[in-house]
Structures are given as C-alpha cells and as structure tokens.
Amino acid sequence: xxxxxxxxxxxxxxxxxxxxxxxxxxxxxxxxxxxxxxxxxxxxxxxxxxxxxxxxxxxxxxxxxxxxxxxxxxxxxxxxxxxxxxxxxxxxxxxxxxxxxxxxxxxxxxxxxxxxxxxxxxxxxxxxxxxxxxxxxxxxxxxxxxxxxxxxxxxxxxxxxxxxxxxxxxxxxxxxxxxxxxxxx
Amino acid sequence: xxxxxxxxxxxxxxxxxxxxxxxxxxxxxxxxxxxxxxxxxxxxxxxxxxxxxxxxxxxxxxxxxxxxxxxxxxxxxxxxxxxxxxxxxxxxxxxxxxxxxxxxxxxxxxxxxxxxxxxxxxxxxxxxxxxxxxxxxxxxxxxxxxxxxxxxxxxxxxxxxxxxxxxxxxxxxxxxxxxxxxxxx
Numbered sequence: 001x002x003x004x005x006x007x008x009x010x011x012x013x014x015x016x017x018x019x020x021x022x023x024x025x026x027x028x029x030x031x032x033x034x035x036x037x038x039x040x041x042x043x044x045x046x047x048x049x050x051x052x053x054x055x056x057x058x059x060x061x062x063x064x065x066x067x068x069x070x071x072x073x074x075x076x077x078x079x080x081x082x083x084x085x086x087x088x089x090x091x092x093x094x095x096x097x098x099x100x101x102x103x104x105x106x107x108x109x110x111x112x113x114x115x116x117x118x119x120x121x122x123x124x125x126x127x128x129x130x131x132x133x134x135x136x137x138x139x140x141x142x143x144x145x146x147x148x149x150x151x152x153x154x155x156x157x158x159x160x161x162x163x164x165x166x167x168x169x170x171x172x173x174x175x176x177x178x179x180x181x182x183x184x185x
Numbered sequence: 186x187x188x189x190x191x192x193x194x195x196x197x198x199x200x201x202x203x204x205x206x207x208x209x210x211x212x213x214x215x216x217x218x219x220x221x222x223x224x225x226x227x228x229x230x231x232x233x234x235x236x237x238x239x240x241x242x243x244x245x246x247x248x249x250x251x252x253x254x255x256x257x258x259x260x261x262x263x264x265x266x267x268x269x270x271x272x273x274x275x276x277x278x279x280x281x282x283x284x285x286x287x288x289x290x291x292x293x294x295x296x297x298x299x300x301x302x303x304x305x306x307x308x309x310x311x312x313x314x315x316x317x318x319x320x321x322x323x324x325x326x327x328x329x330x331x332x333x334x335x336x337x338x339x340x341x342x343x344x345x346x347x348x349x350x351x352x353x354x355x356x357x358x359x360x361x362x363x364x365x366x367x368x369x370x
Contacts, residue, residue, distance in 0.1 A: 037223075037224075038222075038223035038224050038225060039222075039223055040223060073272055073273050073277070074271065074272040074273075075272060076268075076269070076272035076273050076277075077272075078268075078272075080265050080268060083261075083263075083265060084261070086259065087258055087259040087260060087261035087263075088258050088259075088261050088281055092258070092261075092281050095280050095281050095283055096273055096277050096280050096281060098280055
C-alpha cells in the first residue's frame, strides 16, 4: 500500500526520498494545503495534519513539521519558523542576533504517521549555531545560516552531508526503521 | 445579563473598561487560558476563542485579538505579535528594521462577540510608524515603539490618548454601539 506524504515543500520531498528510498520505502506526495494548522508545538501541527490527511484519503499518511530554535532568542522562530522565513527571512534572523556571541541553536523535526489505528511520532534534532553571514548555495529555509555542530559551513554549503545528518534525516530514519519492523514498504 | 470578557491580559481589561463603561456597559472577566488557538488570522483566533467560551460558560462572551503589522517586514509580526513580543520583544523589532526609513505599520484589533445565535466581529485599525528607540513609560506590548499617525510620541508616552484612539478603542466603540442598539448593557 502506497504511503502518502502530505507537504507543500519540494525540498522536503527530496530529503524524505533520500532517506526512505535507501530503506526501500516508496511514497507518493500530495499538497498539504488545506490540512495545515498553526499551533504552539510541532507535534500538534504534524499530528493534526496527518489525522486530517488520513480522514480524507483513507490511506496511511505521513507529515513532517520542523522548526529552528535559537537559544538567545528564547526559542524564536520555533514553531513559527516558516512564517518568519516568509516575512523577515534569514537576514531578519541575523539582524536579530546582531553581534551576539551566543548563537547556539537547534533544528527539530517531527514526523507524524497516521494509520487507522494510531498516530506515531518520530523526532529528529540537530544542534548547531547561527552563522554571521548568509552563505547561499543549495537547500532551503534556514540552511544558509545554520552551521551544524562539528562542521564549519552551513547546511546550504554541505547539502550532501545535510541529507545524512539533518533533523529531518534523523526523524525519517527512525520512521523508516519503524516501517520496516512493521513490515510496511 | 453580565457579559464575559475572556482574556489573560490585565491591560486589555483596563482598555476595554475605559471604553465600555463610558457607554454604561459592564462586564466580568475570566482568564482565557485553554481557549486560545493559533491561526493565520486575528478573526479566526478571536472567533474560535469566543465560541469555545460561550460553549463552556453558557453566556455572551467577547474576546479580542490584536496584531502589529509592519509594512517593510511583510506584515511581521502580525498574528504572531504576542509570541514575537515574548521572544525577541520590541528590541527585536527595532533590530529587524535597522536603519530602514520605511517604518509604516498598523495595529489591528478584532473583537469577537459570541451569543447563542451568532458571532459578531468588530474591527479597529490605527495607522502609524515604528520609532527608532524604545520609549518606555506606560502601556504594554509594542506601545513603546508604535507612534500613531498625527502624533510624535509612541502610545506608551500618551497613554490617555491611546485609550481614545487605539485600534482596541475603535473596535470596542463599535462593539459598544452594537450592544446599545441591541439593548444589551
């Protein structure tokens, strides 16, 4: 039975494929527009969207929601990362941090998988810091300003590495292992 | 029948009283915690909270939701004004604007009033601009950095004027007139 990935982001489809195909898991994708809500937690957003998707399409649905949490900005932009990106963008984040030396941050990804029996959640987290300039190359979102722990360049400059170590990669690996254990592929 | 104002903000209670009492309308207030949702519009947030409040307390309930919309930041912080205030604050807004000369902004307030028959919405809007420094005195929220059109000082420095001309005052005046017309007081 084909799994369904609800998302409106082509980069998320690419990143999910990089992981899931490696485990022999295929999926189809549909636009998540109309299924999304705002909420105060990634878990609630992903769970709601997955449940609504299952209700509509009557097949196993997975959804992911991610956020960038910056320590010295009290977790901002957090669950509103997507909205903040569309308005003030990476440049806005750099302006907010200014010359601050404390630039620790983390990316969190929650994958929610809804079937007729339950919703399972899989979490991925990657620690890092916010750069002092925008290093655009590839990737999307905050990739140009997020430098993962142990590296000296942002995700946008090490996109192949990002596919392996990102919050999204970690969450999707957990999800893939769960599916294999359950015998779904 | 006593009207019920659901809010968790004592300043909002004060500002509502300033207007409604002038029209001879009294109300009691209860904490809105547990009734709030996040959404992509002030209207949805206020409507949902008012409906939930009516369902729980079985009496006419009003709720208000407000946001600051800054033109050159594509409407940021908008419906997330409260979250942005708690994280990056007024200082964050000034950092985002930097030396930008285009500092136009507006405050919007939506009052939602739920009865057994319907939900009525009342909108108040005030145009202005964002100051270049934080002028704390009185008020709350973004009052220290919002200078209303036609004035040279921010709301926080002209709090008596704010009670008269703010987005919240305008919305509550419309609400008061509606109530008087309906014979509710």
